Amino acid sequence: MPSKNFTFDNIPDLSGKVALVTGANAGIGYITARELARKKAHVFVCARNIEKGQSVVATIKAETGNELIEFLQLDLLSLKNIKEAADKFMARGLGLHMLINNAGIMATPFSLSADGIEAQFATNHIGHFYLTQLLLPALEKSAPSRIVVVSSLAHRALAPGKGIDFENINTNKLSIWARYGQSKLANVLFANELDRRVKDKNIYVNSLHPGVVKSNLMQGPKLSWGRWMAVYTAIQNFFSLSTEDGALTQLYVATSPDIENDNLRGQHFMPIGKLGTMSAKAMDKILAKELWDYSERIIKEKVGE
Numbered sequence: 001m002p003s004k005n006f007t008f009d010n011i012p013d014l015s016g017k018v019a020l021v022t023g024a025n026a027g028i029g030y031i032t033a034r035e036l037a038r039k040k041a042h043v044f045v046c047a048r049n050i051e052k053g054q055s056v057v058a059t060i061k062a063e064t065g066n067e068l069i070e071f072l073q074l075d076l077l078s079l080k081n082i083k084e085a086a087d088k089f090m091a092r093g094l095g096l097h098m099l100i101n102n103a104g105i106m107a108t109p110f111s112l113s114a115d116g117i118e119a120q121f122a123t124n125h126i127g128h129f130y131l132t133q134l135l136l137p138a139l140e141k142s143a144p145s146r147i148v149v150v151s152s153l154a155h156r157a158l159a160p161g162k163g164i165d166f167e168n169i170n171t172n173k174l175s176i177w178a179r180y181g182q183s184k185l186a187n188v189l190f191a192n193e194l195d196r197r198v199k200d201k202n203i204y205v206n207s208l209h210p211g212v213v214k215s216n217l218m219q220g221p222k223l224s225w226g227r228w229m230a231v232y233t234a235i236q237n238f239f240s241l242s243t244e245d246g247a248l249t250q251l252y253v254a255t256s257p258d259i260e261n262d263n264l265r266g267q268h269f270m271p272i273g274k275l276g277t278m279s280a281k282a283m284d285k286i287l288a289k290e291l292w293d294y295s296e297r298i299i300k301e302k303v304g305e
């Protein structure tokens with residue numbers, strides 16, 4: 001169990017702040033939304049499933065007494081749906097102080113999104129890339145604001161040798177784990193490149209590894225590998241962080257005054273609430289620019305923007 005540099009009690013008062021959390025109906029995203037709500041933030045709970053999302057909104061309201069919790073339907077596997085969600089949010093004219101790009105899937109069997117993009121890359125990277133672009137004006141308006149990109153240690157260990165295998169992103173040539181590592185490396189490359197681009201706008205962009213956490217994320221490998229993975233999961237769960245502890249690092253990056261006081265931007269954080277290191281590939285500025293251009297191109301091709 002890593003030592004804690006941050007606890008829920010350290011989250012400052014967030015009255016008047018607006019936060020949007022993707023994948024907030026389960027796992028560490030749910031805990032993140034709940035604890036932001038407890039400290040009085042106006043929280044948008046994003047989930048793809050309407051029933052699950054609405055039920056989580058009701059639970060968070062009941063648990064925290066904060067009525068400023070809203071559901072925003074968001075399916076990262078559809079660029080059209082992402083645009084609709086962002087338009088709905090932007091139409092409110094509220095501004096945005098914290099965007100937490102948390103939703104993710106891991107090692108799922110090969111499949112393509114509604115737009116023909118490999119599902120892990122679409123959910124973990126492209127969907128969040130597009131969402132962030134669409135929400136940037138609100139983050140700019142609310143500056144100093146923060147963008148928190150939830151990556152993984154897998155960005156270091158599991159990505160293909162090239163880092164991002166552009167030719168094979170939407171093919172079945174990479175293993176389920178290489179596709180996950182690639183998407184999580186894309187998270188860190190995106191955070192770093194975005195930070196370089198918005199530095200002057202007083203927006204802080206950072207990425208993180210939350211720790212190995214007991215959550216629904218193992219559904220992917222179970223779907224891919226069946227019951228053997230179920231046995232592995234049971235063993236791994238024994239050594240994993242609770243979702244409460246797993247959410248602490250992103251809560252630290254989203255809310256701690258350290259971020260602005262110490263000008264922590266374009267950094268990678270580790271559990272629990274500590275400054276960490278990223279892989280050499282993640283620091284590659286040329287690769288980051290190449291990924292940025294690829295992501296813009298693919299979105300333009302699919303939605304004409």
Ligand SMILES: NC(=O)c1ccc[n+]([C@@H]2O[C@H](COP(=O)([O-])OP(=O)(O)OC[C@H]3O[C@@H](n4cnc5c(N)ncnc54)[C@H](OP(=O)(O)O)[C@@H]3O)[C@@H](O)[C@H]2O)c1
Pocket residue numbers: 022023024025026027028029047048049052074075076077102103104105106123150151152153209210211212213214215216217218
């Ligand atoms: N758990 C770990 O050990 C670990 C380690 C390193 C990094 N992470 C990262 O932490 C983040 C959160 O994972 P978790 O452990 O909390 O897993 P989780 O319990 O499986 O939660 C993932 C969340 O993402 C949502 N999601 C998946 N696909 C989506 C889509 N197409 N559109 C919108 N939302 C979608 C899920 O919604 P549904 O309920 O509808 O599926 C769920 O709310 C992920 O980015 C993951 O890569 C986790």
